[in-house]
Amino acid sequence: MSAPYILGISALYHDSAAVLLHGHDIVAAVEEERFSRIKHDRSFPRQAIAYCLSRLPAGARVHLAAYYDDPALTLDRVLATAVHFAPEGLGAWQQAAVEIFGNKAGLHERIAQALGDDAEILCVRHHMSHAASGFFPSPFDEAAILCADGVGEWATTTIGHGRGAAIEPLRRLDFPHSLGLLYSAFTHFCGFKVNSGEYKLMGLAPFGEPRFVKAILDHVIDLRDDGSFALDVRYFNLASTRGLASKKFEELFGGAKRDPESTITRREADLAASIQAVLEEAVLRLSAQAQRLTNSRRLCMAGGVALNCVANAKIARSGLFERMWIQPAAGDSGGALGAALYAAFHHVGVARSAASGRDGQKGSRLGPAFGDDVVKSVLANYGIAGRFVANDEERHALLATTLAQGKIVGYFKGAMEFGPRALGARSILADPRADDAQSRVNLKIKRRESWRPFAPAVLEEHAASLFDLTQDSPYMLFTAPLRESLRLKAEPVSDEAGEFDLVRTINRKRSHLPAITHVDWSARVQTVSREEHPDFHGLISAFHRLTGCPVLLNTSFNVRGEPIVCTPENAIQCLLSTEIDLLAIEGYLVEKAELPESVRIVKRTPAFEPD
Numbered sequence: 001m002s003a004p005y006i007l008g009i010s011a012l013y014h015d016s017a018a019v020l021l022h023g024h025d026i027v028a029a030v031e032e033e034r035f036s037r038i039k040h041d042r043s044f045p046r047q048a049i050a051y052c053l054s055r056l057p058a059g060a061r062v063h064l065a066a067y068y069d070d071p072a073l074t075l076d077r078v079l080a081t082a083v084h085f086a087p088e089g090l091g092a093w094q095q096a097a098v099e100i101f102g103n104k105a106g107l108h109e110r111i112a113q114a115l116g117d118d119a120e121i122l123c124v125r126h127h128m129s130h131a132a133s134g135f136f137p138s139p140f141d142e143a144a145i146l147c148a149d150g151v152g153e154w155a156t157t158t159i160g161h162g163r164g165a166a167i168e169p170l171r172r173l174d175f176p177h178s179l180g181l182l183y184s185a186f187t188h189f190c191g192f193k194v195n196s197g198e199y200k201l202m203g204l205a206p207f208g209e210p211r212f213v214k215a216i217l218d219h220v221i222d223l224r225d226d227g228s229f230a231l232d233v234r235y236f237n238l239a240s241t242r243g244l245a246s247k248k249f250e251e252l253f254g255g256a257k258r259d260p261e262s263t264i265t266r267r268e269a270d271l272a273a274s275i276q277a278v279l280e281e282a283v284l285r286l287s288a289q290a291q292r293l294t295n296s297r298r299l300c301m302a303g304g305v306a307l308n309c310v311a312n313a314k315i316a317r318s319g320l321f322e323r324m325w326i327q328p329a330a331g332d333s334g335g336a337l338g339a340a341l342y343a344a345f346h347h348v349g350v351a352r353s354a355a356s357g358r359d360g361q362k363g364s365r366l367g368p369a370f371g372d373d374v375v376k377s378v379l380a381n382y383g384i385a386g387r388f389v390a391n392d393e394e395r396h397a398l399l400a401t402t403l404a405q406g407k408i409v410g411y412f413k414g415a416m417e418f419g420p421r422a423l424g425a426r427s428i429l430a431d432p433r434a435d436d437a438q439s440r441v442n443l444k445i446k447r448r449e450s451w452r453p454f455a456p457a458v459l460e461e462h463a464a465s466l467f468d469l470t471q472d473s474p475y476m477l478f479t480a481p482l483r484e485s486l487r488l489k490a491e492p493v494s495d496e497a498g499e500f501d502l503v504r505t506i507n508r509k510r511s512h513l514p515a516i517t518h519v520d521w522s523a524r525v526q527t528v529s530r531e532e533h534p535d536f537h538g539l540i541s542a543f544h545r546l547t548g549c550p551v552l553l554n555t556s557f558n559v560r561g562e563p564i565v566c567t568p569e570n571a572i573q574c575l576l577s578t579e580i581d582l583l584a585i586e587g588y589l590v591e592k593a594e595l596p597e598s599v600r601i602v603k604r605t606p607a608f609e610p611d
Helices: 048-054 071-084 090-115 124-137 179-189 200-209 213-220 248-251 264-295 309-318 334-348 372-381 392-404 436-447 459-465 502-506 533-545 570-576
Strands: 003-010 017-022 025-031 064-067 120-123 142-152 157-163 166-174 222-225 229-231 298-302 323-328 409-412 426-430 455-459 480-481 520-527 551-556 582-585 588-591
Touching: 003 048, 003 334, 017 048, 017 334, 025 048, 025 298, 025 323, 025 334, 048 090, 064 090, 064 124, 064 334, 090 120, 090 248, 090 323, 120 334, 120 502, 124 142, 124 157, 124 166, 142 179, 142 264, 157 179, 157 264, 166 264, 166 334, 179 200, 179 229, 179 248, 179 264, 200 264, 200 309, 213 248, 213 436, 264 298, 264 309, 309 323, 372 570, 392 409, 392 533, 392 582, 409 459, 409 570, 426 436, 436 551, 455 533, 459 520, 520 533, 520 588, 533 551, 570 582
Parallel strands: 003 064, 064 120, 142 298, 298 323, 409 582, 455 520
Antiparallel strands: 003 017, 017 025, 142 157, 157 166, 222 229, 409 426, 426 551, 455 551, 480 520, 582 588
């Protein structure tokens, strides 16, 4: 029997996605937001499913669909929570009831409509989907597995042991005791959006001092030596629509939450530093427990908490494990992949290939790709000719020169990334040595807060000479300190008057690579290998030959509030409505300054709500 085609689906919470497997080989994986242009789109992933089905060979069909959650168990939790917090939870219950009895009740029918009435549909528990997404694509035959997020049905934190094609659950913590919920409460309290602003909270932490750690540990979370923990639910609005932080939370941490878009004060920076420190200690203790339970020297991670690259680096430096592998789409979108993989191995009985030393994620470049003919046609529709450069080395050399001149490049090449990180397929690139690159890309292109850091994409073979890395980081999921030789004299976070000023602090030059060095001399590193990503490696190599610098600033190709660009149309819109200097789109180079004025000035459609 030939390997079956299996569709994985995540939907109706946040970051809906679809994945197509052939056996256990990943054929396609994409988030719905990339098509709908609604960031973190939670709707049924109709367009993502359609894209996955378009990748089927002629005459092939999907016989099994796997959904990443058990709606019946989720309903059980929502009911139990509403009853426990009644009557306060009535509003939240009514809102949840509309969702559960509306959207989720018709889930099977919508999947059947997309695939045909004879398709089998399997619901996989949320944390098993996360565990499967973390272990099965990894390069390991055996590993400890740690998953932590907000909540899935009841589970919030799980430890498992993966061996071959099997995952054995070992420990579980249930709602309301959740590291994801805890971190999101501080995210919301500091004025950022839940399920979106957690990255900002992590980036804000180095600006502050962890002066609230004791208060958090004394009052909010009981963190035990074995990694288990309990939240004091009085500090949270668990069954309310008013936000996660309760009145008691506000009293403990100095008043009402920060209004979004208002000035960030020392309090928010110190809260960020404090909850980051608590999270790091919690995941470190959980990792130690996972190692004790499994006696494994390898660790796989998934769930939204696994996107905290600072905490991941803490585990990597602890010496608990020889190697780690983290699912690049660790949040809910990756649950679609995990559900499909679980179905393949546990339901269908697909055999798992022996580990080859390389992961099965294919660089996470698993989304749509567009050929030069398609790009040429789209450019023509905008009245743009562009310059076609067929030779890769010539094109890379031209782009390296452009970047070395201080210009900003939008880079669109090959299959789009799956997960929240741009890895050189849908990226905005700049020279990391330029003093103004960090502020220019933030303010003039991304249109986001000027203090937010950027990641370095570094040639794998040069990474160790620049960063104190414990292992490769191809998916930008570990931070690492910059080597001492590249650092400049430390500058204080506050000026002489004791004022707290994020912008003034971030603008102080602290290394020879200022655009990618955060205030604590750390960087969220992407190591780029010739084998896994030959085109991007070729571009950075050309920049290295020209400048002696084997690093580029790499950030996602989008503006604030916008999903990463997917299509050539998305990329051209972003070029025309920002101060990107040049668009490299497949084999074409488009210099914005050379475009007619009638083409260059474009009103962005649609406008994106700030995240």
